[in-house]
Amino acid sequence: MPEDTASPFPDTDHRIDLVVRDADVRTLDAERPRASAFAARDGRVVAVGTDWDIERLVGPGTRVVDAGGRMVVPGLVDVHTHLGLGGQAAAWELTLPPASGVTEILGAVRDQARALGPGEWVVGGTVASPVFQAVGNTGMLAALDEVAEGRPVMLRDDSLHNRWVNSRALEILGAGDATPDPPGGRYVRDAAGRAVGLLLGAPATDAELAARRAVADPRVRDLRSARTAVEILNSVGVTAAQDAAMMGAWLDVFTELDRAGELSAWVVASMPAREFVESGPVGTDLFDSAPRRRSPHVRPDFVKAVLDGVPMTRTSRFLEPYRPVGGDEGGDGGFTGDSLFTDDELALLLEAAVERGLHAKLHATADGTVRQALDAVRLMRERHGAGPVFHLAHPEFVHPDDVPRFRELDVVADASPALWFPNPMNGVIARQVQEHYMERVWPLRELREAGTSIAAGSDWPVGAALPDPWLSIETMVTRRSPDPLFPGSLAPEQAVDLATALAAHTVNAAEAMGLSHETGRIRPGLSADFIVLDRPLFDIPVQEVHATQVLQTWFAGRQVYTRGTARATVS
The missing domain is CATH 2.30.40.10 (Urease, subunit C, domain 1)
Known part of the structure; x- marks a missing residue:
């Protein structure tokens, strides 16, 4: 035969x-x-x-x-990361171990300051939320000044929204005790009205810009940062990533690498509607530049809007008041936090995105802004149907009534960062919000059972010096930390199974990013x-x-x- x-x-x-x-x-x-x-x-x-x-x-x-x-x-797909910032931190900046206390941080700053040349800033992070809260006084400002030996210092907190700076940095920023707070942020002051060196929200962007102005050759630095970022992602198995707030300068860097054949990952960019962390053209000026900044593996297909801050600093917008903390805004006034967008402003932004054929990633960490975002998406669905893709990033707190709306409105739950287990950040959050909120924090199981597409990301370098998708996959299932220093579980009823967790880091994330015809599965074509x-x-x-x-x-x-x-x- x-x-x-x-x-x-x-x-x-x-x-x-x-x-x-x-x-x-x-x-x-x-x-x-x-x-x-x-x-x-x-x-x-x-x-x-x-x-x-x-x-x-x-x-x-x-x-x-x-x-x-x-x-x-x-290859794993990271739906929420900050490639430029992560690569920059790994290649150039002071890296603080996650458990660093004040003594360790001050020692590291002193060593870094002594190693730098004239005019250079000490830049690094991250400062864990409990430490960040503890250094908000003039005594700690003086201690940071002493170890800096005359150099400006800027340290990022673990949310990436806030900064700890020293007096020299405040001087460069032109910020003093009497400087008015800008829209979308504030300079923390003590009871006597003295600035203590903590920058919340908008002033953090000013500090980043000032530190960047001191860099001698930004292009060389940025190319190395971009290469470093992709090398790190490849080393943990990531071959596609969505940058959650990519400015035009970083888009140009990654496009340059791609056109030179040096890029070993798909990169989807979320272009900021307003300045966030970094400074430069934003909004429609940036959106309109997307076609010329596109390359085979770089896709500037999303806009990004930050609707609120983070619950650690009481800048997230809840439906119910924060826990009382005495005589400040969280006391008898029933403070719930504020949104950074009015409903009309958000609707106009989403219209601008849709009319350009772009999709949207919306940062909303608390149930108040989650509801605002879902209401805005409902309006877009009524006007434009099923075409545009909407991500709701960091849905830590979702009112039970809003869980089914994710599926009804076809909204992706951008479930990052990998913080659904006991850790210092969640300890700080628990002290800010009412107790029942923590019982349902990161309601992944509810969202999954309602039919929501869950796509996971690292949010690197927020919260950790390096991305760790394997920790993320495990803790979506266990809701526990593998570190014995942090025992117990966090809202264990919200755990999902391993298959769901792996899909969130591969096929679901690829589909959410518009890459389902390119990657996320091993399939012919x-x-x-x-x-x-x-x-x-x-x-x-x-x-x-x-x-x-x-x-x-x-x-x-x-x-x-x-x-x-x-x-x-x-x-």
């Missing part, structure tokens, strides 16, 4: 660039959830099947990756973006998922990161 030589994949030819075999492939593709091998040509997957099927496609020059039975999944893992996620205790290591990361069919374990040969 003659041997059957017909290809099981008639749409392929024998010019196959890459074959992955002997793998436990979790494709995240509903049509074929599991396989043991796949093949790629010109950076795209062309066939998925068994080892026997795919082996027949190997030809001269095919690179063969033998995964040794290891788990292979699509999509980019060959995948990672080889050191452990089988579904066959180990979920409490071990956070320790997962990526052995190889591939983007568009080329290897962009390796730990040197999986073998590759060329036929």
